[in-house]
Amino acid sequence: MDRSLEVVGVSYRYPKADADVLHDVSVRFPTGSFTVLMGPTGAGKSTLLMTLNGVVPDLKEGTMSGEVHLDGVSLSGFRVQTITEHVGLVLQDPESQILGRSVAEDVAFGPRNYLVPRAEITRRVGESLAQVQLAGFEERETSQLSGGQKQRLAIAGVLALHPRVLCLDEPTSELDPAGRDEIYATVDALRRSGDVTIVAVEHASSDVVQRADELVVLKDGRVSWQGRPGDFFRDLDLVEANLVKPLPAVVIGSALAGAGLVPAADVPLGVDDLEALVRRLAGSRLPAPPDPAPVAPTSGRPVVELRDLVHTYPGGHRGLDGVSLTIEAGEYVALVGRNGAGKTTLAKHLNRILQPTSGSVVVDGIDASTLQPWELARHVGYVFQNPDHQIFCTTVAEEVRYGLKMAGLDAGEIEARVTEVLDFVGLGGVRDEHPFSLGKGERQRIAVASILALRPQILVVDEPTTGQDWAGVTSMMALIDRLNAAGTTIVMVTHDIDVVAHHARRVVVMDAGRVLADGPTADVLARTDVLARAAVSTTQTVELGRRLWPGATPLLDEAELGRHLVGSLTRADAR
Amino acid sequence: MRLERLDVRVKLAVFVAIMVALFVVTDPVLNAVLLAVLLAALVAAGTPMRGLWSMVQPLLLVMVLIVVVTMVASNQFTRPELSQVLFSVWGLQATLGGLLVGLNFVARILLMVTATYAFTISTPIDDLLAVMAQVHAPYWLSILVTTAISFIPTMAKKKDLIVEAQRARGARVKDSGPIGQIVSFVPIMVPLITNSILLADNLAVAMTNRGYGATNSMTSMRDLKLRPADLAVLMVAVAALVLVLWLRFSLGYGVI
Numbered sequence: 001m002d003r004s005l006e007v008v009g010v011s012y013r014y015p016k017a018d019a020d021v022l023h024d025v026s027v028r029f030p031t032g033s034f035t036v037l038m039g040p041t042g043a044g045k046s047t048l049l050m051t052l053n054g055v056v057p058d059l060k061e062g063t064m065s066g067e068v069h070l071d072g073v074s075l076s077g078f079r080v081q082t083i084t085e086h087v088g089l090v091l092q093d094p095e096s097q098i099l100g101r102s103v104a105e106d107v108a109f110g111p112r113n114y115l116v117p118r119a120e121i122t123r124r125v126g127e128s129l130a131q132v133q134l135a136g137f138e139e140r141e142t143s144q145l146s147g148g149q150k151q152r153l154a155i156a157g158v159l160a161l162h163p164r165v166l167c168l169d170e171p172t173s174e175l176d177p178a179g180r181d182e183i184y185a186t187v188d189a190l191r192r193s194g195d196v197t198i199v200a201v202e203h204a205s206s207d208v209v210q211r212a213d214e215l216v217v218l219k220d221g222r223v224s225w226q227g228r229p230g231d232f233f234r235d236l237d238l239v240e241a242n243l244v245k246p247l248p249a250v251v252i253g254s255a256l257a258g259a260g261l262v263p264a265a266d267v268p269l270g271v272d273d274l275e276a277l278v279r280r281l282a283g284s285r286l287p288a289p290p291d292p293a294p295v296a297p298t299s300g301r302p303v304v305e306l307r308d309l310v311h312t313y314p315g316g317h318r319g320l321d322g323v324s325l326t327i328e329a330g331e332y333v334a335l336v337g338r339n340g341a342g343k344t345t346l347a348k349h350l351n352r353i354l355q356p357t358s359g360s361v362v363v364d365g366i367d368a369s370t371l372q373p374w375e376l377a378r379h380v381g382y383v384f385q386n387p388d389h390q391i392f393c394t395t396v397a398e399e400v401r402y403g404l405k406m407a408g409l410d411a412g413e414i415e416a417r418v419t420e421v422l423d424f425v426g427l428g429g430v431r432d433e434h435p436f437s438l439g440k441g442e443r444q445r446i447a448v449a450s451i452l453a454l455r456p457q458i459l460v461v462d463e464p465t466t467g468q469d470w471a472g473v474t475s476m477m478a479l480i481d482r483l484n485a486a487g488t489t490i491v492m493v494t495h496d497i498d499v500v501a502h503h504a505r506r507v508v509v510m511d512a513g514r515v516l517a518d519g520p521t522a523d524v525l526a527r528t529d530v531l532a533r534a535a536v537s538t539t540q541t542v543e544l545g546r547r548l549w550p551g552a553t554p555l556l557d558e559a560e561l562g563r564h565l566v567g568s569l570t571r572a573d574a575r
Numbered sequence: 576m577r578l579e580r581l582d583v584r585v586k587l588a589v590f591v592a593i594m595v596a597l598f599v600v601t602d603p604v605l606n607a608v609l610l611a612v613l614l615a616a617l618v619a620a621g622t623p624m625r626g627l628w629s630m631v632q633p634l635l636l637v638m639v640l641i642v643v644v645t646m647v648a649s650n651q652f653t654r655p656e657l658s659q660v661l662f663s664v665w666g667l668q669a670t671l672g673g674l675l676v677g678l679n680f681v682a683r684i685l686l687m688v689t690a691t692y693a694f695t696i697s698t699p700i701d702d703l704l705a706v707m708a709q710v711h712a713p714y715w716l717s718i719l720v721t722t723a724i725s726f727i728p729t730m731a732k733k734k735d736l737i738v739e740a741q742r743a744r745g746a747r748v749k750d751s752g753p754i755g756q757i758v759s760f761v762p763i764m765v766p767l768i769t770n771s772i773l774l775a776d777n778l779a780v781a782m783t784n785r786g787y788g789a790t791n792s793m794t795s796m797r798d799l800k801l802r803p804a805d806l807a808v809l810m811v812a813v814a815a816l817v818l819v820l821w822l823r824f825s826l827g828y829g830v831i
Contacts, residue, residue, distance in 0.1 A: 055780055081789035089784045096777035099718075099785065101700070101725045105796075112793040113786035121794060143728035157785060353739045377745035388773075389733065390740040392765040402762075406745035436769065450744060 003031040003071055005087065005165050005197060010051055010066035012044075017062070021047050023221045024066070029165070029214075032195040034187070036208045036229065039218035040243040041439065041469040045201040046092070048218065049167045052199065053087040054080040070165075085114065088163030092170045094150040103129070103145075103153060104138035110161045121160075128156040131193070132186045147339060148179030152186060159190075166190065168200040172207065173467050176339045176495045178535040180207060187211070203469060205245050206540070209233055209269050217242050234267045245470040248498070248540040248558040249274045255562025256281070259570055271543045278548060278565060287568030290545075290561065292553035295520050296505060299329040302362075303458055303489050304350060309359035311345055311513075319345035321513035322359070329457070332490045334504035334521070336497070338535040342513040343493045347460045350491065351380040364457065378407060381456035385463040387443040388436075390450070396438075397422065397431040400450045407454060417453050425449045425479060441472035448479065458489045465496050477503050501525060501539045501556045509534045522553050578620050578697035582805040583706055586694055589808065592816040593690045597683045600819060602829040603675055606682035609819070613686065617693055627692050631685065638684060642677035649673035653830055675831050700724055705797040714793045722778065730771065737766050 006029070012022040022044045029035050037045045050056040057064040058080045068075045075083055091097055100106030107125045116124070129135050132152035137145075145153060151171060158166065168187075172180040184207055190196050202208050208215075209229045217225040217232065219242055225232055232238060236254050239246045253267035253274055261281055268274040279286070304327040311320040320342050327333055335343040348354040349361050352373045361368040363379050384390055393399040397418050404414045422428045425445045430438060435446050444464070451459065461480060465473040473496075481503060484490045494500060500507060500521065507524040509517040511534040517524050525531070525542045538546070541561055545554030555561040578586070593613065600606050618624065647667040652658055657672030704717045741762060782788075822828045 050780075053784065055783060059780055059783055079789075080783050081786050084784055084786050085789075091777060091781055091784070093777060095729055096774045097781040097784075098725060098729075099722060099778075099782060101721065105701075105721075108794075108796060109787075110785035112796070113789045115790050115792060115794050118794055118796060121796070142725065161786060348739070351743055353742060372747075373742045374745040374747050377743060382740075382743040384736065384740050384743070386736070388770060389736040389766055390744075391769075392737075392741075392762045403744035406747070454745065 004069075005029040005031075005052060005199075006069045007048070007051065008067050008069060010048075010064065010068065012047060012051065012056055012062060012064040014047075014060065014062045021221050022051070025218075025221070025223055026066075027216050027223060027226065029197050029199055031164070031197050032191075033213045034191060034198045034200075034211060035214040035216060036212040037199065037201045037216050037218060038203070038205075038208075038242075038244050039224070039469075040471055041441065043218040044221040045218055046169050049089060049169050049199065049201060052165065052167055053089045054078065054083045055089065081113070084110075084163070085161055086163055087165040087167065088158035088161055089167040090154050090158050090169065090171065092173070094147070094154040097154045097157065098142045098150065099157070101141060101143075102138070103134065103140045103142055106142055106153060107156050107160050110157055114161070124160045124162075128160040131159055131189060132156045133182065146179070148175050148182050151175065151179070151183060155183075155186060164195070165197040165199065168198070170201050170203065170467070173203060176535065177497075177537055178338050180204070184211065203245070205233065205247050209247060217244065219243070230269055233269060234264065243469060243471045245473070245498075249544070251558040252541065252544065252562040252565065253277070255559070255566050256569070259566040261566070261569060271540050271547070274540075274544055275547050278544075278569075281569050286548065287565060289549035289552035290555050290564040292522065293555065298331060301329045302326050303329045303364050304491075305360075305362040306346075306349070307360045307362075309346070309349060309361065310357045311342075311349065311354060312357045318513050319354075320349075320356075323510075323513070323515055325508065325515065325518070327458075327489060327491065329489055330484070330487055332484045332503065332505045333492065334500040334507050335491065335493045335510060336495070336500060336507060336534070336536050337510035337516070341510040341534065343510050344462060345513070346510065347382070347462060347491060347493055350458065350460055351376045351382050353382070374406060377403070377456070378454050379456055380458045380460060381451035381454060382460045383448050383451050383462065383464065385466060387440070387447040390447045391435045391443060394434055395432050396427055396435055396446055396449075399435055399446055400453045403450055403454050417455075421449045421453045424452065424482075426475075441468055441475065444468070444472075444476060445479065448476075452483070456488070458491065459483060460491045460493070462493045463495070464492065465494065465499055473499065497525070497537060498539050501542065509536060511535075522556055525556070526554050578617070578622050578693060580804075581697070581808060582799060582801055583698055583702035584709075584799065585801070585805045585809045585812075586698060587706070589812040590690055590694050592812045593686060596816055596819045597686045599823050600829040601676075601679055601831050603678035603682045605819075605822070605829040606679055606686060610682055610686050610689065612815070613689055613693075617689070622693055622697065626696060627689060630688055630692055634684060634688070638681045641680050641684075642674065645677035645680065646670070646673040649676045657831060672831055679831070701797065702799075705795075705799055708795050708797075709799060714791075718782075718787070718793075726774070729774070730767070733770050734763065734767060737763050 007025055007027045010022055010025045011020050013020045025048060037048065039045055047056055051068055054075055070086060098106055099109045104125050107128055108121050111121045111124055125138065129137060132155050134149065134152055134156060172183050187198060190198065212229050215227065215229040215232050216223060224242055225238060233247050233250050236246055236250065247269060249269060249271055250267055256262050257264045257267050262277060268277055306323055306325045309320050309323040312318050323346060335346065337343050345354060349356060352368055363376065368376060391399055393402060400418045400421055401414055404417060422431050425448055427445055427449060435443055464476050464480065468476065477499060480490060492504060504521050507521050508515055509524060509530060516534050517527060517530045525538045526546050528538050531538055541556060541558040542554045545561060596609060597606055646669040649670065649672055652672040659671045661669045661671055661674065704720060707717045
């Protein structure tokens with residue numbers, strides 16, 4: 001018998017849509033394999049996952065052709081509830097999948113629907129929680145769990161049904177590096193435990209490239225590439241054409257391959273292999289360390305001064321435990337650290353969404369405690385993580401107008417600023433559209449535009465790249481870079497260390513409400529021991545530089561490091 | 576015995592008995608006696624009583640108003656001596672019967688509040704769900720209740736995020752009196768409702784993913800068992816109710 005889950009020639013169109021979201025997609029997932037689906041937003045990844053257990057088309061309606069086969073049996077004609085016993089699907093947002101008040105109650109929800117006897121349910125609850133490293137959490141209230149714990153609980157809820165195929169939709173997109181490690185530890189454990197087939201949608205290239213057996217890249221609803229992940233990531237043109245984030249190690253390795261130093265098929269995917277390759281090529285003489293990039297001078301004019309800032313939440317938790325920090329005009333600062341380290345708590349003090357328990361916040365020379373939040377809003381703009389919590393008007397232009405009206409500007413000035421700011425963020429063409437008719441990346445830019453209209457000198461951006469595909473990440477970061485170049489001081493909270501390396505000029509590492517390290521980006525990212533204490537990892541590029549030249553200031557840009565290596569290694573060859 | 580340990584069905588029965596008793600009795604004295612007995616029983620059971628005051632306090636003004644209005648507005652009493660006029664203001668006559676009617680309303684309100692308070696603080700939602708399952712309430716009803724309750728913290732968190740986002744754009748949320756609060760309420764509701772609809776849509780898929788609707792039932796995870804102490808409490812409550820009904824309907828006591 002053919003033991004696999006197979007998608008055969010599936011096309012699908014959502015109700016009321018103008019075009020198919022999937023076109024003639026055929027993919028085979030062999031039993032026990034781990035397949036990753038990648039591709040830009042809107043490529044049809046989530047839709048494809050939903051066809052696997054029949055949610056598409058049964059619940060979403062619309063028109064579907066083609067079939068999904070489990071072990072050679074067509075799933076069409078079966079109810080979703082029948083299929084879910086065999087093919088489990090964990091959705092993207094864990095919040096909307098929690099169906100119980102206590103952890104045990106939530107996990108029991110699935111088996112109870114199939115009238116599994118009570119003793120067996122209790123056994124399965126314990127077993128599934130152990131599989132996701134939540135053993136002992138049975139009586140905890142679900143609302144008290146962290147993001148990573150909720151995500152793992154959602155997986156446990158599906159595992160309790162003993163499915164043979166587990167489908168995960170972006171299981172780590174909202175998590176910090178520690179949370180991602182937890183999820184992938186769970187995936188690894190499941191793979192070791194037997195013949196569960198795993199299919200996951202994932203944006204983070206480095207987590208999956210070494211783990212997955214198979215990679216399927218979707219673009220515009222079609223399978224644009226399928227095969228072993230390494231073969232895809234080694235081909236940078238292919239990666240770029242599919243709008244997937246390239247691996248820094250491959251960028252460096254490809255530079256070496258381009259100079260004929262290594263066959264293209266042997267380009268390493270990870271830092272260990274890359275280091276070994278460079279050492280082999282260099283022989284006894286390791287190339288000299290690169291000259292450190294010049295550190296840009298700062299303005300010397302402080303715009304934010306925090307002194308001994310302490311914030312205690314109701315209930316006694318110390319969000320900030322004595323933070324002193326000065327940020328100068330025109331700086332580009334990244335705040336990094338694990339969830340709960342105090343990054344967002346710190347950022348929220350800059351515009352008095354939170355007020356210090358003790359200590360002081362001085363913005364532009366004025367003690368913030370003497371200003372009301374709406375007065376501070378003109379100095380400090382704050383772009384929140386989820387744009388959907390910030391959008392409440394019926395058109396894009398109206399959304400931008402809101403803050404300006406609150407500031408009491410006259411009508412002519414308001415219209416001039418709306419036009420200016422929408423053109424700046426590239427939304428001039430959709431000014432009369434309804435915000436919710438646009439994609440997530442565009443909604444994020446609406447949120448930025450509505451803040452920029454107030455012309456703050458300081459812009460705080462909380463997780464600007466979360467949940468966005470590579471194209472979304474690049475365009476959002478280009479927007480923030482342009483603002484900084486125009487003189488706006490940027491304070492960015494993020495988990496994406498590659499974004500930090502390429503954009504921020506200063507990094508503040510936070511842990512347990514304190515500043516653990518603070519300095520120029522290259523210096524801080526090279527201190528991997530300090531980063532590890534804050535559960536932050538460094539980039540592949542910095543890691544390689546640090547290993548090759550301990551003590552030297554590492555390069556942040558992989559293309560630059562690639563050029564440096566090629567330059568010094570070919571010169572060594574010529575000699 | 577602690578109230579939490581009492582069987583939820585017994586608690587429901589006692590609750591219903593109190594409601595029946597307080598409505599058949601129209602004499603404030605008898606209702607006050609019932610209230611005193613209930614309070615004494617709760618204190619004896621070690622029920623924390625501090626929360627009760629915070630429920631009663633906002634009602635005080637209402638209770639005073641009720642007494643004032645009924646004192647002058649009531650007429651037609653069963654006994655002639657109740658029509659006795661206590662005093663008159665601006666041509667309105669306050670009668671003894673009117674005063675007693677007003678006081679009886681107050682006693683009923685206090686009884687209801689106390690009984691509800693005792694029931695809610697001592698009954699976890701799981702117990703109620705178990706009762707619903709036992710009386711063969713449709714299983715979707717208990718799922719509805721559970722999911723609704725488990726989404727309260729989620730929605731509260733979303734509301735906070737929305738308010739913060741608006742303050743960051745210069746919204747003045749708290750400062751302009753009751754009308755200003757309603758005006759600033761509107762922009763909060765729009766994203767909150769949009770978010771709820773998206774959430775509900777996801778929830779429907781999530782529930783189906785977990786096999787909801789695979790069978791027309793669910794495995795019951797709890798059993799309810801009556802213990803001797805439960806039966807004793809139930810018998811006392813029934814006896815008290817019978818006594819009240821006897822006083823009211825056989826002896827005609829407790830009527831105004």
